[in-house]
Amino acid sequence: MFYAIDELGNKVLPKPNIKATCPCCNGKVIAKCGKIKVHHWSHKSLIECDQWYEMTAWHLEWQSLFPLEFREVVLQKDGIKHRADIKINNLIVEFQHSNLSVEEIKQREVFYTSNNSKLIWVVNASNNCVHSGWENQLREQDEQPIYVVDMDSNIYFELVGYSQISVIRKTLSLPISIVVNPDVPVFIDLGEYVACPVEKGYYDIERTSYNDFWGRKRNSDKPYYDESLILVRKKDFVELLPKLPTNLDTFNSLKFCDKYTFSKREEHLKKQQMYNQSNNKPISKDEKIKTQAFFDLLSGKITPLNY
Numbered sequence: 001m002f003y004a005i006d007e008l009g010n011k012v013l014p015k016p017n018i019k020a021t022c023p024c025c026n027g028k029v030i031a032k033c034g035k036i037k038v039h040h041w042s043h044k045s046l047i048e049c050d051q052w053y054e055m056t057a058w059h060l061e062w063q064s065l066f067p068l069e070f071r072e073v074v075l076q077k078d079g080i081k082h083r084a085d086i087k088i089n090n091l092i093v094e095f096q097h098s099n100l101s102v103e104e105i106k107q108r109e110v111f112y113t114s115n116n117s118k119l120i121w122v123v124n125a126s127n128n129c130v131h132s133g134w135e136n137q138l139r140e141q142d143e144q145p146i147y148v149v150d151m152d153s154n155i156y157f158e159l160v161g162y163s164q165i166s167v168i169r170k171t172l173s174l175p176i177s178i179v180v181n182p183d184v185p186v187f188i189d190l191g192e193y194v195a196c197p198v199e200k201g202y203y204d205i206e207r208t209s210y211n212d213f214w215g216r217k218r219n220s221d222k223p224y225y226d227e228s229l230i231l232v233r234k235k236d237f238v239e240l241l242p243k244l245p246t247n248l249d250t251f252n253s254l255k256f257c258d259k260y261t262f263s264k265r266e267e268h269l270k271k272q273q274m275y276n277q278s279n280n281k282p283i284s285k286d287e288k289i290k291t292q293a294f295f296d297l298l299s300g301k302i303t304p305l306n307y
């Protein structure tokens with residue numbers, strides 16, 4: 001592990017000759033500060049208490065982008081403890097470098113989404129061995145507004161990125177590639193950029209909800225990643241996460257869409273309003289607030305977050 005608890009109760013990175021314990025099992029740990037492996041704490045008993053724990057330099061790099069209190073947070077359910085890579089409010093981010101079986105993915109998603117938490121995966125393709133073909137498509141003039149959408153709470157943020165970027169998988173192996181839970185989106189670390197699952201469907205009047213594919217195809221065991229994705233800068237992605245209203249009951253999950261999808265939603269809401277008015281249909285208070293929030297955003301009354 002990268003963080004242990006010292007005698008004063010502080011969360012500390014490995015340093016030689018410091019007495020510290022594991023935050024998960026309270027067992028004694030020893031700092032390993034050699035020249036080959038990334039510096040870490042090791043259980044004195046030599047038994048890693050968290051079998052899910054994965055420790056790579058890539059993990060440490062990601063964790064270091066967030067404040068200390070968000071890193072390696074111990075969670076407990078039914079007496080079982082695991083360390084979440086990052087926990088910010090109710091959002092848990094799991095960084096995954098090695099392959100996981102469907103069963104393992106499922107177990108982790110069940111564990112981490114208990115207690116009303118939302119989970120997202122970030123998988124490692126930063127060495128570019130898994131994905132290719134996207135770098136040539138980035139032209140500065142094609143950068144456009146990207147919207148962070150939550151369909152239930154109707155909360156939006158705006159940042160800048162690339163949409164319709166086609167990312168081709170080079171090999172069949174991705175750490176997470178199979179449908180388990182479509183509510184847990186998978187993001188791909190491409191180095192400077194993070195590929196975000198795109199909201200493919202748009203709101204049309206016949207449908208009652210988004211026809212959404214969040215980075216995973218629902219009824220197939222094939223991954224969806226060779227479809228177009230939205231790319232945002234890793235820096236923007238990292239800044240966004242602590243700002244998400246993950247403590248709200250209405251916060252569903254982290255979703256991204258481009259301008260086109262966003263405008264489709266605008267169309268839908270206008271049609272819905274007109275339909276309700278012409279049919280004298282009573283509108284629920286919730287619906288009114290949501291719709292108003294959306295139009296306030298469009299008219300500039302609400303300022304979306306820009307970086």
Ligand SMILES: [Zn+2]
Nearest residue numbers: 022024025049
């Ligand atoms: Zn332990």
